[in-house]
Amino acid sequence: MSNIPKSLKEKLQRNADYVSLVQRDCQISKEDGTRKYLFELSDGNFVESVMMRYEYGISVCVSSQVGCKMGCRFCASTLDGWLRNLTPSEILDQIYAISKDMGERVGHVVVMGTGEPLDNFDNLLKFIELLTDENGLNISQRNVTVSTCGIVPKIYELADKQLQITLALSLHASSQEKRKELMPVANSFDLSEVLKACDYYFEKTGRRMSYEYSLIAGQNDRDEDVRELVELFAKKNCHINLIPVNPIKERNYQSSSKEAVFAFKNKLEKNGINVTIRREMGRDIDGACGQLRRRHLESSRP
Ligand code: SAH
Numbered sequence: 514m515s516n517i518p519k520s521l522k523e524k525l526q527r528n529a530d531y532v533s534l535v536q537r538d539c540q541i542s543k544e545d546g547t548r549k550y551l552f553e554l555s556d557g558n559f560v561e562s563v564m565m566r567y568e569y570g571i572s573v574c575v576s577s578q579v580g581c582k583m584g585c586r587f588c589a590s591t592l593d594g595w596l597r598n599l600t601p602s603e604i605l606d607q608i609y610a611i612s613k614d615m616g617e618r619v620g621h622v623v624v625m626g627t628g629e630p631l632d633n634f635d636n637l638l639k640f641i642e643l644l645t646d647e648n649g650l651n652i653s654q655r656n657v658t659v660s661t662c663g664i665v666p667k668i669y670e671l672a673d674k675q676l677q678i679t680l681a682l683s684l685h686a687s688s689q690e691k692r693k694e695l696m697p698v699a700n701s702f703d704l705s706e707v708l709k710a711c712d713y714y715f716e717k718t719g720r721r722m723s724y725e726y727s728l729i730a731g732q733n734d735r736d737e738d739v740r741e742l743v744e745l746f747a748k749k750n751c752h753i754n755l756i757p758v759n760p761i762k763e764r765n766y767q768s769s770s771k772e773a774v775f776a777f778k779n780k781l782e783k784n785g786i787n788v789t790i791r792r793e794m795g796r797d798i799d800g801a802c803g804q805l806r807r808r809h810l811e812s813s814r815p
Contacts, residue, residue, distance in 0.1 A: 530555060533606045536614065540798035540805065547795030549805050550611060554579070554603060558596060561805045562607040562626055565794050570620035575607045577637060578628025581803070583662050584697040585683070587727060589761045590627035590803030593810060599628070601639035608650065622652060625660040625681070627803045631667035641678065654678050660725065665702045668710035672717040680714050681723040681754070682707065686733055687741030695733075708745065715750070722751045725791075727758040728769040734777055743784040753781065756791040761804065 514522070537559065538551035548564040563574040581588070582595035604624075612619045622644060624630045630637045637659065645654050654677035661668065662683045671680065686692035689704040711722045724746070728734045746753065755778055757768040769777070774790055781788045798805075 530602070533600070533603045534560070534610060536610060538805070538809065539614070540795075542795040542798045544797055545794050547798065548611075548615075549795060549798050550607070550614075551805050551809055552607060552610065554599075559806050559809055560599065560603070560607070560627060561803070562611060563795065564611050564615060567621075571612075571615060571617055572621035572623060573608050573611050573619050574623045574625050575604050576626030576628050577604055577624055577630040577633050581628050582632070583629050585662060585685075586695050587729065587758055587761065587764060587766045588803065589763070589807050592763055592803070592807060595628075598633040598636055601636045601643060604636070604640040605643050608644070612650075619650065619652070621656045621658075623658045623660065625658070627806065629662055629664070630659050631661045631664045631671065634667055634670065638674065641676065658723070662696055662698045663702055663707040663710075664698070665706050665710045668707075668714055672710075672714040675718055677718065677720060679720055679723055680711070680718075681725055682711055684724040684726050684753075687738045687745065691733060691738075695729075711751075712749070722749075724751060724753045725756060726753055727756045728774055728777060729758045730767040730769045730773070732766070734769040734773050736780070739777065739780045739784075742781060743786065746786055747784055751787065753786055753788040754791050755788060757793065759793075759796065 534552040534554050536550060537553045540549045546566055550562045550564070552560050552562065554560065558579045560576040560579060562576060565572045565574070576599065578598050579596040580594050581591040584591050608619050608622060624637065641654070641657060643649050644652050644657065658679040658681055660681040660683060668680070685695050689699060692699040692704055714720070715722050755774060757774050758766050760766055760768055778788050778790055
């Protein structure tokens with residue numbers, strides 16, 4: 514820019530980053546056009562983001578941290594541990610970069626990539642503020658979903674902000690005992706406490722909770738799991754999203770069969786639970802959280 518004073522240029526150079534990420538890879542699914550991007554941050558770290566196309570437009574899934582410390586057993590993002598939080602602009606830039614690459618406006622954003630968003634709380638809030646600002650991308654809060662493994666005090670804090678975003682809880686089990694086997698975070702917060710916090714979120718914001726449940730063959734797809742889920746959720750105004758687990762090579766979790774997934778859904782529905790099966794997208798391109806970044810890290814290791 515030649516139309517700003519030299520002193521301002523110097524000040525900007527000292528204080529502001531112009532580009533926070535550079536595209537290093539993009540895999541395009543032959544099945545459904547889903548795109549998985551690998552971005553390099555200015556400190557040499559990598560994050561991944563995903564673009565999915567729905568009838569209502571483009572949805573982008575962003576990462577909130579470099580790596581993750583939550584340790585969920587079936588998740589690839591956590592295998593190399595946690596390195597650092599992303600800044601608000603690094604989360605936001607994933608959306609700008611994808612929008613530019615696609616030549617299209619992004620309509621929906623899900624914070625469901627690598628990292629635990631409520632473990633990067635202040636930056637998450639700033640990111641949402643920038644994302645939804647009318648002078649920015651002006652995306653409606655209602656088109657933003659934040660997914661958490663269940664950090665109870667932060668769910669209360671988020672609820673008190675009274676935003677209109679959707680909160681999704683990664684549930685994955687129908688009892689405290691079973692949840693502990695899959696998600697170490699359950700050692701810190703009992704399932705009953707987590708669900709109470711989710712009820713509070715609904716009360717405070719009027720936004721219906723979404724519960725994510727990844728189906729693992731023989732582990733959480735049995736009749737006993739249906740029974741326990743019905744006990745927990747039949748009386749709640751909420752939505753359960755079933756996701757056949759996306760197997761990662763480091764763990765031997767098998768996805769429930771298609772038939773088992775549909776049977777599970779039907780049984781919940783019969784008991785009055787509002788339930789959908791998540792459309793699986795981009796399976797042919799390392800679709801599961803953290804797989805692309807991990808593959809890149811592995812191939813660049815000496
Ligand atoms: N830390 C946040 C957001 C990132 S993970 C959270 O836990 O919600 C986004 C969602 O993908 C979570 O529900 C997570 O449990 C799920 N997930 C991670 N790895 C998966 C896999 N291999 N198969 C299916 N779902 C997976």
